[in-house]
Amino acid sequence: MPPEPPSPNLNTLLLVPALALAALACGAVMARHTAVAVAASGTLFLVPIVFRLLTRSWYRGLVVRGVGLFVLGFQVPLWVLGFCAGAHIGCEPGKCFGLITLGALLGPIVGVLFTVVYWLVGRPPA
Numbered sequence: 001m002p003p004e005p006p007s008p009n010l011n012t013l014l015l016v017p018a019l020a021l022a023a024l025a026c027g028a029v030m031a032r033h034t035a036v037a038v039a040a041s042g043t044l045f046l047v048p049i050v051f052r053l054l055t056r057s058w059y060r061g062l063v064v065r066g067v068g069l070f071v072l073g074f075q076v077p078l079w080v081l082g083f084c085a086g087a088h089i090g091c092e093p094g095k096c097f098g099l100i101t102l103g104a105l106l107g108p109i110v111g112v113l114f115t116v117v118y119w120l121v122g123r124p125p126a
Contacts, residue, residue, distance in 0.1 A: 014048060021040050021044040053120070069114040070114060073112075074107040074110065074111035077103040077107050078100075081106075082099075085100050
């Protein structure tokens with residue numbers, strides 16, 4: 001019986017689309033197509049993250065803990081910028097509503113970052 005060929009490493013499978021996106025981003029920068037360069041660079045940043053999330057082993061409780069971290073991460077910009085508004089750091093007294101609005105806009109983004117980072121590095125409890 002012939003030996004089985006070795007299975008391809010998942011990281012080497014990721015190398016081809018990453019190199020293609022990097023080449024596209026470089027070509028777009030040289031051609032001065034800013035929108036294409038930004039889109040290719042953003043996709044190049046997201047491809048390994050999405051790939052890792054799709055190929056990782058999931059265990060019970062990982063999603064629930066990730067949602068909990070989303071709620072926690074959602075609150076961090078609100079707390080920090082709310083404190084800055086209350087202490088009048090970065091704004092004039094009576095005109096700090098912009099900081100609170102900025103905290104509300106950044107909340108979902110930071111929450112998603114907390115969740116994704118946990119899902120990328122989270123280990124099952126011992």
